[in-house]
Amino acid sequence: MKNYSRAYNRHKKQVKFLKRIKKWFIGSDRLGEKQYYIDLTLQGKNRTFLRTTSRPCNCEMCTYLKYKRVSKHKVIKDALKD
Numbered sequence: 001m002k003n004y005s006r007a008y009n010r011h012k013k014q015v016k017f018l019k020r021i022k023k024w025f026i027g028s029d030r031l032g033e034k035q036y037y038i039d040l041t042l043q044g045k046n047r048t049f050l051r052t053t054s055r056p057c058n059c060e061m062c063t064y065l066k067y068k069r070v071s072k073h074k075v076i077k078d079a080l081k082d
Contacts, residue, residue, distance in 0.1 A: 016054075017050065017051055018042075020050045020053075020054075021038055021041050021042070021047070021050055022038070024047065024050060025037055025038055
């Protein structure tokens with residue numbers, strides 16, 4: 001059983017939601033327009049899908065930096081060649 005209170009969980013949910021909103025609207029040029037849409041999203045009138053999804057899309061801005069590695073199947077294929 002977790003030792004967290006419900007209020008703490010709601011707080012962390014709100015913090016994550018704010019992070020997603022800020023990441024989503026990072027490309028906005030004008031500060032006033034950006035803040036306007038952030039306020040609408042917090043009120044639930046705009047971009048409501050950001051509340052339930054951890055990663056809105058698969059673009060480079062929304063995904064974390066992925067590390068480079070050699071495919072497992074390629075290593076096995078190369079080993080069998082020798």
